[in-house]
Amino acid sequence: GQKTHNKPEVLSHQQIV
Amino acid sequence: MMTKFVKTKDYEASQFDDEWVILNTDQFTATKVNEVGGFCWGLLDNVQTVDSIAEEVKHHFKIVEDIESFKQDIEQFITELHHYGLVTYAG
Numbered sequence: 861g862q863k864t865h866n867k868p869e870v871l872s873h874q875q876i877v
Numbered sequence: 878m879m880t881k882f883v884k885t886k887d888y889e890a891s892q893f894d895d896e897w898v899i900l901n902t903d904q905f906t907a908t909k910v911n912e913v914g915g916f917c918w919g920l921l922d923n924v925q926t927v928d929s930i931a932e933e934v935k936h937h938f939k940i941v942e943d944i945e946s947f948k949q950d951i952e953q954f955i956t957e958l959h960h961y962g963l964v965t966y967a968g
Binding site for chain 2: 866867868869870871872873874875876
């Protein structure tokens, strides 16, 4: 019975230079 | 009819502690997702729907709530991956 913890999230997105 | 999704390509993903970094080698981007996001990314090797992903997440992470309560979170996550070119519509 763990909702927020089981939410899939994108933490960051960045261009590789 | 339910929308189906699949990985655009089998981009490499590396795990660091509880986070995953997905490398898009076509657009030269790195997308970091949390543990649940990494699990969802792994499922997308095969064609999935929001419901099928939600069922797998519920089973894997032993969630007692009904999938209806977090389907929206998964849909938002998949939409974001689609926006970054990591996921594409399948059929």
